[in-house]
Amino acid sequence: MGKNYIILSMKEKQIRNFCIIAHIDHGKSTLADRLIEKTQTVSSRELQDQILDSMDLERERGITIKLTPVRMYYTKDGTEYELNLIDTPGHVDFTFEVSRSLRACEGAVLVVDAAQGVEAQTLANVYLAIDNNLEILPVINKIDLPSARPEEVRKEIEDIVGIDASDAPLVSAKEGINIEQILDQIVDKVPPPNGDVNAPLKCLIFDSYYDNYKGAVCLVRVLDGEVKAGTRIKMMASDRVYDCVEVGIFNPKPTPTKSLCAGDVGYIAASIKAIAETAPGDTVTDADDPTAEPCEGYKEVQPVVFSGVFPVDGSRYNDLKDALERLKLSDAALFYEPEVSAALGFGFRCGFLGLLHMEIIQERLEREYNLDLITTAPGVTYKVHKTNGEVVTVTNPCNLPPATVTAYIEEPVVSAEIFTPPEYIGSIMELCQDKRGVFSDMQYLDSNRVKMKYTMPLSEIVFDFFDGLKSRSRGYASLDYELSGYEKSDMVKLDVMLNGEVCDALSLIIHRDKAQARGRALAEKLKEVIPRQLFEIPIQAAIGGKxxxxxxxxxxxxxxxxxxxxxxxxxxxxxxxxxxxGKKRMRQFGSVEIPSEAFMSILKLDDK
Amino acid sequence: MNKIGIYIHVPFCNGKCNYCDFVSGVYSDEIKAEYFDKLSAEINDFDFSDYMIDSVYFGGGTPSSVSAEKIADILDLLHKKSAFVDDPEITVECNPESLSSEKCAVYKSSGVNRLSIGLQTATDSLLRKIGRLHLVQDFITVLDQAEKYFDNISADLMLGIPEQTPVDVKRAVNLLAGRNLKHISAYSLKVEEGTPLAASGFTPDEDYSADLYEIVSQMLFDYGYKRYEVSNFAFGGYECRHNLRYWKRGEYKGFGLAAHSFVKNERLANTADFTEYFSGTRQVFSQYIDPKGKDAADETLMLALRTSNGLDLKEYKSSFGIDLIEEKAEQIELLKDFVEISNGRLRLKDSGFYVMNDIIVRLTV
Incomplete structure (x- = not known):
C-alpha cells in the first residue's frame, strides 16, 4: 500500500493539464500539431495536419467543436512529464463547453497573433480561464510573418489582458520555431494537479462520445482517487451505477491503461448505453466508496435558438429520431422533442446553443446519418404575458397565444460586439438599425479595427444577420454576442396561407414593423419555388387574419x-x-404540393 | 385467332428536319436495299400462326421516300405469311416531296387504303425554318393527286414551332379541314436533346403551346371532327385503328429498326443501330407485363385516358381488382374539374387532356 502511494504521488507531480486559447485564425490547431510532433506522440509520417480537429466538418471550417484531449510525454532536465492537452472549441456558441474543459486544466496557453495582436473575442475565454484560477501562459505566434510586431503585441497583452507577458515565447507554429520554450514553460509554470489519490474517486466528465463497440465513453479529469477496469462507478447526477470496463488515455488515439489516478485526463468506458447517461459536467465516483460532494458547476444548458427538423422522406422519421438520440449522446447541449406539423408531418423541434451549433447539427445529421432534412425558420424563446397574469414561454410560432389574451410579449436581446475595419462602419450601422439594433458604443481598437456595440434582438441575429454582415464588409467584419436579457416588444405572428389554409411550417413570430415586408418577400419567394400545378394556388401572408x-x-x-x-x-x-x-418528394398540403426545397428557400429572404 | 397490328419502320428520309430525333436519316440505295432484305428476313422469322392482321402501319422516317415497290413487296410478304381480316387498315406515312401519283397507284394496288401526310404547318417561312423539304403548294399538289386514289387521308400538324402564331395555326387548320380530310393529328413540338432545334437554344412556351392546342381543338370541333385521342381528331368512323390498338393495349408487332412490339404480354424493342440490325441482332429490350399486375393496370389507365372513350371502370375492376371509384375517391373528387364518370367510364374532360400526366400520376401512384 505504502509503496503504491509514493509512486502515484510522484507521478502526480509530473502531470500538467493545459488547454490552448486562441482567436479563431491565430493558429491554435497548427500549434497543437507542433506540440504533438515535438513530443513524438505520433510519428511525423502519421501526422496529419491538425490532428485534433477530428470531424470532417471541423477540418473544413477550421474550427474545433468536439473536445479531444491528447497526452504527450516531454522530458525536461532528465524528468519525464505527462502533458495533457485539452482542446477547447473556439466559437461563442460553445462557451459552456469551453468552461467545462477549462475546469479540467490548471493552465492555459494563450496564443496571440504577432501581426494582428489581441482580438477582443479571445478575451471572454481568457477571463473565463482566469476565473477558473488557471495559469495563463501567453505565446506570441506567427513571428515569421513580415508584418509581425512581437514587441508591440507583448505590450498589448499586458495592457489589454492585464497579465505579465515579459517572457512570452516568440514562436512560429508554422515554421516550428521555439516550440520547446512553450513545452518548458508548461512544465515550469503550470502547477501540477493537486488531487488526493487516496480520497474517494471523483472525476469531472467534460465530454463524452459514442463508440459503436464501447458504448458511451466519458472523457474525464480525475480530481481525486483512482479508477480502473472493474471499479463500480456511479454518475452522481443520475445515480446510475456501471461496471467500468476500460480506462485509457488519448495518445492521440484512445489507448487503454491500467488505471487513471488523481490528476489524470483520460476516458472511462463502462458499457453505457446512451450518451444521455454521461452528461458533461456530471461527476463520476466510486459506487462503493462515494465522494461527499460532486464537482461544482454542473448545469443544464439552455438552448436559445429553435427550429423544426423534419425528414424529407416522411418514412425516415425513426432514422431521424435515432440520429438525434445518437447526437444527443455526445452533445448535451442539443435539445429536441417530437413535433407534428400539418404540412411536414412528424419531426422534431430542436433547440441549439446558437446558429453555428444549429448548422453543425443539421450538417452532421445529413452527412453522418445520411438524412435529407427540411428545417423550418429558426426562432427564439418568447415570454408571453397573458391578460390573466400567466406567463408562457413560446419556442414554436404555432403555440403563440392569440392576441386577444396576450397582454404583452418579451423577446430575448443580446449585447452584440461587431469588429470591423472602419470603412464598413456606415453600412454595418445601417444593417444594425434595420435589424432593430440599439447602438451603445464604438471604439477604435487600432487604426484599422473598430469595435461597435449594439443591443439587438436575438431573433434578428438569427434571421440572416451574418450573411448581411459579411456581404456589407466584404467578409471582414465579425460578430460576437451574448444573451443579455428579455425586453418587451411588439411581436406578431405572421402566417402564410396556401389555397386559403394556414401552413403551420411557414409561420413566424416577427416584429410588427417588419411583418409587412417579410410577408411580401415570403409570398414572392414561395411563388417562385412552388411549381405550377393542376390548380391555381393563392399564396397569402396574413397577420391575425388580415x-x-x-x-x-x-x-x-x-x-x-x-x-x-x-x-x-x-x-x-x-x-x-x-x-x-418527383411527387413523392413533395409535401402534400391540402390540394397543394410543396417541394421540400420551398421550406428551405424562405430561410434567406430579402425583406426589401 | 387474335387480331394484331403490324408496324413497319422505314428509317429513311430525303432530309432530316431540325426537330427530329427519330431513328431516321438520309442513306445510300445500297443500305436501303440491305435494310429491306433484313426487314423481310425478320418478318419471315416471326410466327404469325396465332394471328390475323388487322392493321399495317408504315412509319418512319418517311416511307414514301423509298420506292413504292418496296412497300408493295413487304405487303406481299405479310400476305404470304399471315391471315388478314377482311377489311384491314393499311397506312403509309408520306411527305409531300416524295409522294406522287405513280406511288399512290402502286400503294393502292398493293392494298394500302390510308395515307398520313406530314404538313406540319401551312406557312412557307416556318416550313423552311424547321428544315422541311416541301412548301405549302407542294402539299396541296400531292393532296390533289392522292385524293384520286384514297378516301381516307390524314395530315399532321405541329404546334409550338418557333415563331408560329395563332394565325399560322388557323391557316393550317382551315386548309386541312377545308379539304375535308378524314383525320388530322396535332402534336405539340417537343424539343428533343441532341437536335439542331435544341442546339439553337429554343425552349417552347408551354402556355403558348396550350393556347394553340385549344385553338386547334375548338376549330376542329366546329368543323365536325371528334377528338378520339389527345392528339388525334377524325370524322366518325375514320379513327385510326392502328393507333387505337396502342391505347387499348391490343397486340402489335413492329418490324425494323427501333420498332416496338406488344405481343403475348411482352413489351419488346428492336435495336436502333443499323450495324447491329444488319448483323442479325434485332430485339434489345423485352419486359413481361403480368396481365393481372399493377404495371398492367397502370398501363391500362394511362393509355385509356388518352382516348375520349376513357376507361371502362367495371372491366378495370374485374381485370385488376382495383375499384378506382373507391380507392381514389379523394383524388377523383379533387380532380372533378378535369375528369368525369359517366356510363361506367372514367374520362378526361376537355380541361384535362392537356394536363393528363399529373392526373394519371395521381390516379396510379
Missing part, C-alpha cells in the same frame, strides 16, 4: 406526352415513373 400580401401560382396548362411514337409505351411509362418519384 391579409398583407398576395401572390398566385397560376395553374399548369400543359403536362402531356403528346406523341407515342410507333407504340413506344415503355418510354412513356418511364417519364410517368419519374413524375411519380
Amino acid at each position: 391579409i398583407i400580401a398576395r401572390e398566385t401560382v397560376k395553374a399548369m396548362r400543359k403536362d402531356v406526352l403528346a406523341k407515342c411514337y410507333g407504340g413506344d409505351v415503355t418510354r412513356k411509362k418511364k417519364l410517368l415513373e419519374k413524375q411519380k418519384e
